Amino acid sequence: MLRGFYTAASGMLSQQRRTEMLTNNISNANTPGYKADQSSMRAFPKMFLNRMESLNLPVENKLTLPVSKNIGSLSTGVYMQESMPDFGQGAVTETQRSTDIALQDINSVINPETGRPGTALFTISNADGEIRYTRSGNFSLDAAGFLTTPGGHYILDDNGNRIQLQSENFTVGEDGMIQEGNLSVARLGIAYAEDPNGLVKEGDGLFRAEGGREIQSAYEMENLPFKLQQGFIEQSNVDASKTMTDMLTAYRAFEANQKILQAYDKSMDKAVNEIGRIG
Known part of the structure; x- marks a missing residue:
């Protein structure tokens, strides 16, 4: 029992x-x-x-x-x-803000070991100067003109340097090149994870690679596995209706186990207090 x-x-x-x-x-x-x-x-x-x-x-x-x-x-x-993140593409919506940049997977390679496609990510630097990755593209410029995430982390270029701009009047091409006027300022640092399951969530929309290693640059691949859209944002890939259904299923399963536990408790109570009692 x-x-x-x-x-x-x-x-x-x-x-x-x-x-x-x-x-x-x-x-x-x-x-x-x-x-x-x-x-x-x-x-x-x-x-x-x-x-x-x-x-x-x-x-x-x-x-x-x-x-x-x-x-x-x-x-x-x-x-x-x-628990593992689902790296499926989220819906892309237009915001018309120059600092919003949507990252879309287009030529992802199927990993032969996992049978799942890889994914592209923005390269950033956290508060400790360590390399991290994110899919959140709702950026902004801080007081010094550096491109940052909502959490204050710096966006890096393809050389691992912070990106400093004069104003929000800049353009980003589909290949990640940033231009102010006719001058090319930097190229967004985009990494490509062949096995997204090797990424670990850290909160605040950040991911790190297992073992502290760095992920290869997406620009090293023959065909760019991504496309950037300025003035757009990638939303979360949470299916709200399915998630609510899963929550109800989990709750019912919890209740069923709770009732079984109560039944065992009643049986144990009888075994201790009634069985073998001398009348």
Whole structure:
């Protein structure tokens, strides 16, 4: 019976964590460039149960031998193994702001190991000067004229330098070249992740590569795997209606495990207080 407590409790914990993940997706449904998280559920290893018995041998000394009889397998619960961002393209909407730049995947290469396409990302520098990546293109100019994210992180060019502009009167080509008037100022730093599952979310729309390594430049590829649109913004790829349905499913699963746990609790109460009681 105690095994049942643990199995039901693990189901409740996994559904609670899944609900928290889905709630975070819903709260970021209007966050530009946000990539929705997806959960992966996995069962704990099964237990194989055996019953120890005694076998009486037909001999004069009544010799008995211990034997093991296979009963079967027992599931020991489930857990949320991991959550991974979905790097599918979000809807692109027009804002007519020169500092809004939408990044679109167009020639992504399918990764032969994962069977999924790669993705392009803006290259930025965080507060500690470390290289990070983002899909959020709602930029702005700070007081010194540097192109920054809403969180104050600096946008980098293809040489890893900060991009400083005179004003918001600049243009960005589909290939990432930034021009002020007839002068080419810089080229937006665009990285390409062949395996997006190797990226780790850090919050504030930032990603980092596992192990602290840097991702290759998208400009090193034969065909540019991206296209930039100035005056547009990529919205989040959260499907609000599907996410709400998934939340209700997770909640019902949590409730079902909760009722099972209550049933086990009542059975345990009877076993302790009623069974074997002397009248």
